[in-house]
Amino acid sequence: MITETTTNSIGNPKSAIRNGMWHGIIAHYGQYLPVTEATPRITLHEGNTPLIHAPRLAAEIAPDIELYLKFDGANPTGSFKDRGMTMAVSKAAEDGAKVAICASTGNTSASAAAYCAVAGIRCVVLLPRNAIALGKLAQALVQGATVLAVEGNFDDALRIVVQLSQTHPIALLNSLNPYRLEGQKTGAFEVCDFLGHAPDFHAIPVGNAGNITAYWKGYKEYHAEGRIEALPKMIGFQAAGAAPLVMGHGIDKPETVATAIRIGHPARGEEALQARDESGGLIGMVSDAEILKAQKQAAALTGVFGEPACAAPLAGLAKLSQEGYFREAREQLGRKPVLVSVVTGHGLKDPNTAIQIGGEPIVVPAEAEAVLQAMGL
Numbered sequence: 001m002i003t004e005t006t007t008n009s010i011g012n013p014k015s016a017i018r019n020g021m022w023h024g025i026i027a028h029y030g031q032y033l034p035v036t037e038a039t040p041r042i043t044l045h046e047g048n049t050p051l052i053h054a055p056r057l058a059a060e061i062a063p064d065i066e067l068y069l070k071f072d073g074a075n076p077t078g079s080f081k082d083r084g085m086t087m088a089v090s091k092a093a094e095d096g097a098k099v100a101i102c103a104s105t106g107n108t109s110a111s112a113a114a115y116c117a118v119a120g121i122r123c124v125v126l127l128p129r130n131a132i133a134l135g136k137l138a139q140a141l142v143q144g145a146t147v148l149a150v151e152g153n154f155d156d157a158l159r160i161v162v163q164l165s166q167t168h169p170i171a172l173l174n175s176l177n178p179y180r181l182e183g184q185k186t187g188a189f190e191v192c193d194f195l196g197h198a199p200d201f202h203a204i205p206v207g208n209a210g211n212i213t214a215y216w217k218g219y220k221e222y223h224a225e226g227r228i229e230a231l232p233k234m235i236g237f238q239a240a241g242a243a244p245l246v247m248g249h250g251i252d253k254p255e256t257v258a259t260a261i262r263i264g265h266p267a268r269g270e271e272a273l274q275a276r277d278e279s280g281g282l283i284g285m286v287s288d289a290e291i292l293k294a295q296k297q298a299a300a301l302t303g304v305f306g307e308p309a310c311a312a313p314l315a316g317l318a319k320l321s322q323e324g325y326f327r328e329a330r331e332q333l334g335r336k337p338v339l340v341s342v343v344t345g346h347g348l349k350d351p352n353t354a355i356q357i358g359g360e361p362i363v364v365p366a367e368a369e370a371v372l373q374a375m376g377l
């Protein structure tokens, strides 16, 4: 539950929730973030996203867990990237940056473009040509970024922006920027604040591996502060065609329908493996067919419409549950383990894939009788 924060010493001490309204993660969690009074607040009031109990989905895919979805697709630009971007762009503005750059499989570029629009910083985004979802491309273009379609994949684009940010006065907004992780760790804080404790397991899609790293950091910080008593096991899932952390080596030509996580050389790979090992969790992989099935199941059984990448951990959970993975935890706890899976991006981002799995509408004449007939009544 969110209550008025009076301990927040950053900026206005009572600025976190004013008149019942949410003012973003820096306002709410500033005491845990590397900001000072001199840091401009570049915000779209991101965060405070719903944690939704999903018993109907759990009954279908993993009946031995208590499943919650953290719907980060409800952020202002439709993905979890906004948590990191409010921090990264605020710090870039504090440093006087005039130009910012990122490589992206889509969501980072949409978020970067939006926050740079707030700050008045020029934004340049490098996207793998013909390999990002339509909604994300539209966002970056409409929000005024310079959009470059690179004739290569995400890993190529990332290599270029890292190089340029090292040789030119250009702020790097990828999750190699430590402020991105600082912002994204607030997702873990929100989960714990809502539940009143940490979940037993935390499931998450893994691409460039920034978010699993950030969540683990957030849980560990809350634990060190004594705000939670136990830590979750971190369960990451990659797409089978883009699963370097499962295979144990980089993938030069990653392929998956979940374009958000079509990444072969994750920048935060080592940290992701560390999060897995420190927490006693795992990183697994699922096929594209499993991803698409889980995406539709999740939307139809929870009302939470996530993009394909978010279905990777859900498809993974179904497999783990069938294999009896949660049995031991259930016996130890004497109850179903609580598992939070992050729905990292909104399903509307990728309408082309959604239409493919959604099926065709039934065409009917404009008559009540025909509608009843189509309904099977």
Ligand code: AN7
Pocket: 079, 103, 104, 105, 106, 107, 108, 109, 175, 205, 206, 207, 208, 209, 210, 211, 212, 260, 261, 307, 309, 310, 344, 345
């Ligand atoms: C919906 O936008 O990498 O493991 O450039 O958009 O932190 O990379 C997106 C990644 C999961 C994976 N879910 O997170 C980008 C980008 C969604 C995403 C991930 C992404 P990381």
